[in-house]
Amino acid sequence: MTDGSEFALNCPLPLNPTDFVTMAHGGGGSVMQRLIEEVFCAAFDNPLPGVQHDAATFAVDGKRLAFTTDSYVVQPLFFPGGDIGSLAVHGTVNDLAMGGARPLYLSAGFILEEGLPMETLKRVVDSMAEAARCAGVAIVTGDTKVINRGSGDGLYINTAGVGVVEEGCCVSPAAIREGDCVLVNGDLARHGIAIMATREGLAFETTIESDSAPVSGEVRALFDAGIEVHCLRDLTRGGLSSTANELVKASGLTLRLEETAIPVREDVRGACELLGFDPLYVANEGRFAAFVAGADAERAVEVLREAGAQRPTVVGKVTAAQPPRVILRSQIGTERIIDMLSGEQLPRIC
C-alpha cells in the first residue's frame, strides 16, 4: 500500500522542490500559482470562468451567485487585532466581495486537535459569531473533525461562502482598462507584521494590530454610488506586489505604482526594516485594491472614506506600456520593476 501519510517518518528532506510540497506552495507567490495551475486546474477541468480568482460565479435561474472557500491555519491562533475565528469569517466574506458579490451564507468546517482546551474553541467560535454578525452573514452549516494529539496545531478552520453578485457587476482582470486608477482602502502590511511580531515575541514601541476586517460594506458602497469598478482584489498572501503582478499578467497592461502614495504606518515600516521585509509583499486581511475608471477615482476615495475605509488612497495608474509589468516610482523619482513573490515570505499568516 502506498500511504502518503507516512512520508514524515521515512522520507528524506526534499531535494527537488517540485517533488515535495514546501512551505512556498502555500505562500501566495509564483510557486503556489504553479501548483494551482499544474495540479489543481489541470485536473479539475473547471467549466466556470474565474476559478483562479477569489470566487467562482455561476447562475441559478438567471441569478448570479458567487462561491468561494479558504482554509485557515494561522499561527498563533490569537494575535493583536484578531484570531483564527474572525480571520476565517473576514477572509471568506472578502473573497465574495472581491467577486462583486454580497456575502450571504458561510459554512464552517473545524479540524480540532485532541486535547484542545474547550475554552480556546469557545473563544474562537464566539469570535467567529461576532465577526459574522458584523459582516452581516450567517454561518448556516458546519462540520467537526477531531485529529489525534500531535497531528495538528490545535485548530484549523475552513469557511466557504455563498453570495449574490450585485446587479450589473462584472469585475474581472479582463475588465481593467488603460487609464484606470488603482486604489487601496487603507494602510498596508499590518496583518503580516502583527502575526510575525506575536509569533516571535517581538515588542515594538506600539502594538501593531492586524488589519483583519470585512470589506464587503466598502465594496457595496462603491457599487451603490455608481463608481465604475473594473476589478477588485484583496491583498492577502503575497501582498500588493503579488496581487499587482497577477493582475498585469491577466490584463496584459502595465501598472505604475507611486511609492510615496502607498500608505504604510511608520511603526509598521520600522518593523519591516527591522525584520527585513518589504511592506509591499506583506499580507493584509482587510485591505483590497480597486481598479476604477480614472474619472471616478477621486469620488471613489470619498465613497470609501464615507463607508468607513481606514485610509482610502489612489496608489497607481494603469498604462498600455509593454511588456506588462508592475513599476514602482520611488520617493526619489527612480523606477524599478516589482516582481511577484516567488516563494513565501511569512508562512502561516492566514
Added chain:
Amino acid sequence: MTDGSEFALNCPLPLNPTDFVTMAHGGGGSVMQRLIEEVFCAAFDNPLPGVQHDAATFAVDGKRLAFTTDSYVVQPLFFPGGDIGSLAVHGTVNDLAMGGARPLYLSAGFILEEGLPMETLKRVVDSMAEAARCAGVAIVTGDTKVINRGSGDGLYINTAGVGVVEEGCCVSPAAIREGDCVLVNGDLARHGIAIMATREGLAFETTIESDSAPVSGEVRALFDAGIEVHCLRDLTRGGLSSTANELVKASGLTLRLEETAIPVREDVRGACELLGFDPLYVANEGRFAAFVAGADAERAVEVLREAGAQRPTVVGKVTAAQPPRVILRSQIGTERIIDMLSGEQLPRIC
C-alpha cells in the same frame, strides 16, 4: 497571550472530557452532538432551518438552494475502494442529496503538510476529479494552505457544496410519519471496516472494500419516480444506529428495525466480530436511509435497484410508540433498544 496552539506541549492530559477536545468529539455520537449544540449552535444563532442536518437550505429569488461542508481527515489516505480525494467528493455530494438537492458545484480546500510527495497530492487530486465527473458535479473554487512538517498527517481536505433543491421536495425529520418504511440502499459497515483493516494491517480472506460512492443519482431516481420521500439521511459516522437515534429524537416517533433484514456481508460481519464492532454503529460512505410512505416502500426498492443501488432493502418501520426510541428485533425474536453511539468507535474514518 493565551495561545491555544501551545496546549500540546504544556497542558496535562485531560481529566474532564468537557474541558478538552477528545477524539469522541469527532466520532458522530452523542458527545459530538453535545459539542455541536453547546458550542456551535449556541454561538452561531442560525436563522435557517436544518442546521444540524446534512445541508442547510435557503432561497435566492424563490429558488431553493442547499449548502453543506465537510472536512476529511481519514487515515490512511488510501484504502481499498477509495481515498481521501474520492471520499471528499462523495461525502459532500451525498450531504446535498440528503437535503433533497441536486449537487452542482463543489469547493476544495487543501491543507498540505510540508514534505508531502507531489505524487501523492496528484493521485488524490486526480481521484477527486474522477469522482466529481462520476457524480456530475464541478469543482469550481479552491484554496491551498501548507502547514509545517509535523503539523498534519500529510493532507486534509475540506469540500463545501452547493445544490438546487428538487422541486416540491421537503425532506426533514419533521416529515417522518407513523407507518413510514425505512430503506437502506445497500449492505452496511464496509467503509469503517475497510479503513480499520488497512490501518491495522489486518488481512481477511477477502478484501473488504469501502462502500464510498455518490448516492445522488439514486436519490434523484426516487424523486423522479414520484416516491413519497419524507426523510433522507446518510449513514456515516456513528452508522445506522446513531442516525436512527437522531431521527427518532427529532421526529418524536419510534423506529423498529428488523435485524434479519439489515444487509451486512458475511465477511464484514465476521470482521466486526473479530474486531469487536457492532455493524450497526460502523460508518458507511455510500449508504443512506430513506423514510418513505409505507405504501411506496416496495416500489422504492425497485426504483433504487434500477438506479444501481447495490442492495436496496426495507429494514424497518416507524410507529407511534412512546417514548420515541430505536428498537431492534433480533433473529430470535427478542427486542432490544439501540442507543446512540456515545463516543467514538472508529476514529478518523472520514
